[in-house]
Amino acid sequence: MNFDFKKEFKGIISIIGASEIDKETEEKAFELGRLLAKNKYIVSCGGLTGVMEAVCKGAKEEKGLTIGIIPYREKSAANKYVDIAIPVPFSQARNIVVVLSGDVIVAIGGKAGTLSELCFSWIYGKPIIALSNVEGWSSQLAGKKIDDRRDDMIYPASTPKDVMIKLNDILQDKNNELSNKSNTPI
Amino acid sequence: MNFDFKKEFKGIISIIGASEIDKETEEKAFELGRLLAKNKYIVSCGGLTGVMEAVCKGAKEEKGLTIGIIPYREKSAANKYVDIAIPVPFSQARNIVVVLSGDVIVAIGGKAGTLSELCFSWIYGKPIIALSNVEGWSSQLAGKKIDDRRDDMIYPASTPKDVMIKLNDILQDKNNELSNKSNTPI
Amino acid sequence: MNFDFKKEFKGIISIIGASEIDKETEEKAFELGRLLAKNKYIVSCGGLTGVMEAVCKGAKEEKGLTIGIIPYREKSAANKYVDIAIPVPFSQARNIVVVLSGDVIVAIGGKAGTLSELCFSWIYGKPIIALSNVEGWSSQLAGKKIDDRRDDMIYPASTPKDVMIKLNDILQDKNNELSNKSNTPI
């Protein structure tokens, strides 16, 4: 590699969403993947179909780096836009690793599996952004709290571009907080 | 043991709910534990405090059998009303085992952890009953679906007694279905 | 239940061994299950075939209580001598729960899966007894240490009866240690 990995990338963003999606959700996930890669973020996800495939495809369009945390033993189960497949053959427990691999979580629609990932993101203290105008749990929880343990909320965003703005805000706040506290880089 | 274990008990019911609860929720959890044990159900839960402790305490009041699926290595982390402690030191992934240990799931209130358990119950096809008049996710989802993958819903129940009625209905339906299909006992 | 569960049983013993075994190993596993149940121990195991099935069958012969920690979602995957099936659908990670469910571990033969369980038993500080005259890893490691982190060893036992003697020694030592330290019962 002719570059410094840690300087090249600004962080890892985990994208969560359903494995079966409509055309509109697919386009938004693709566009978000594209924007994340263009802005030097690594994309992490569950590595399978639907939102996971669309966001990886978008990221690769901009020569980004993609990680797929798959719930099977064989790396070949990952979609073809995944660069690094990490097998976690622990059924739904793989959702926890998807969440923890990210510095920030972005939800696009989603069913019960995505809702479980929103819960883990909330419990583990990860900043969360939820696309607010697609069908599924990201819309239902955008702008809300899951319970009273945190002062912040699941931040709403209406477009992939909005997600990027919110993401920069979050990471800037996080950096400021850290440099005020301890000079530790993220 | 001077009895036939499989004849003695009618099934295992997993109770999910928060680790910090108010007096009213505690009383309902205790009463449910008592009724479950009296009616020959084994109680399974996360084995710690709050709803988990109250339901185990109720079950032991009636000399029932209690299982605690705890997220720590040491069995001693379980509350004192747990008969059989099963350590699953996998952080939030232990929630999956709590759900799968039960034949039916009953939710009493609950925060993000309980909501993740409701998601897993839904994904793994477990019948779910939710107490509808306590604070938390069980009230918010009682009578609803988490997504469109199932024809049934999260059944609402307003009291521990109601839970027992609903529980008997569910297990009767399940038995009928099975005996129609294959004569396989549950 | 017309008995006090915690008084009825002296502890949980996890039995580890291969899923495909010869007649001799099967007979020893069956005999060990019988002796454990007769002496008021609960049997825990991986819940499938081979050593797991034989030890459960033996325990049920004496009306003992059996726990099967199975690597599948469906409880019906457990062998028919399992009373309480706990699904841990996390591939080989279920081996960790098999080990942690026991107060003492007994190995009978075994291949790579059993060897991984011996490693976990060693790491988690569980007392281990290994049958020394059956084919497999229990014979190869009987009387040895896996590494230098512990002062004790994998205790060898040549027959199921020997296992019971060693087991009583271990639990007596453990009780004495505890009562000297803190009066806490196990």
Next chain:
Amino acid sequence: MNFDFKKEFKGIISIIGASEIDKETEEKAFELGRLLAKNKYIVSCGGLTGVMEAVCKGAKEEKGLTIGIIPYREKSAANKYVDIAIPVPFSQARNIVVVLSGDVIVAIGGKAGTLSELCFSWIYGKPIIALSNVEGWSSQLAGKKIDDRRDDMIYPASTPKDVMIKLNDILQDKNNELSNKSNTPI
């Protein structure tokens, strides 16, 4: 990124070994990390100290890419030579993910944790190379089988250079096998 990720790297090699090591083992792990990176392999490991830190340090010396599968929630627990930290807070079950993240496994010394990883590598069908002249389980099992399920063995290698030769042999065989069978690239 100004390169094609999948063309840039030849595969992911998981390195397993103890967290506390002597100077000689450290030097060998460092040298292996260096050689792997120089030869366009990604290094994966448990992300902590000892062999894990030395191999990552060596890889970064040659501007390689390193993955750390850590058993804690916080990415900051990884050693400073880890580029991509994947938290798997599932106690010893994280060892399974370390193994499955690699296309080939290389063991350097090791205690009970490493032995459990050798078992999983064997069970999941991963090619294994073991350094034969360092203290620990890699020496004890080099040139041997863990059980009879596989036709191959744990390949012995006496130096990091030897590991590289063996590694190339294994991956060439694997490629040939695949191109004969199905033209599917790895």
